[in-house]
Amino acid sequence: DAGVTQSPTHLIKTRGQQVTLRCSPISGHKSVSWYQQVLGQGPQFIFQYYEKEERGRGNFPDRFSARQFPNYSSELNVNALLLGDSALYLCASSADQASLSYNEQFFGPGTRLTVL
């Protein structure tokens, strides 16, 4: 089975631009979460979506937004990019409560965003 996939792998943008990152969860997973990992730090929670509804949001400004589609894939949008937005953006998917692996999050390889 394919794992969580993310695109693109790498991205270079300039300050003030907007970026869209994409994530496809593991087949059958309805929940998608986004994390930001700045170099040298642990991942920080940004959003969680379940069945196209936002279930949680971390301490990030409104420049960050996300959505989930009927096929459970997800997009993370960041507007008005700042130098500090340079990071590895990780997507994770998880199964329903009925699943034995409900409390596990499976991570994709990430998208490396560089803001110049």
Next chain:
Amino acid sequence: AQSVTQLGSHVSVSEGALVLLRCNYSSSVPPYLFWYVQYPNQGLQLLLKYTSAATLVKGINGFEAEFKKSETSFHLTKPSAHMSDAAEYFCAVSDQGFQKLVFGTGTRLLVSP
């Protein structure tokens, strides 16, 4: 609020030596605890998880961790290090209802021949 503290940003061991990576958590509710490993330029891979069943949890690649409520700890161990274990290790906590993970700052494991 939940939090995780990982003691030691870097741990160096020799190949064949015991690996001990420390993690202490803070949670107002019974926690779920996780250890993830991250190899360079890759995402996170789950090593093991504690979800209020057995306090001694065995994971992949020979790693295990013990949940100690009295010490609020969840240290990761491996009896004998391999060169392939060199990576960044993250401890994380979540509550039992919401799947948001709160990560520690990570510990880089260095393994020398």
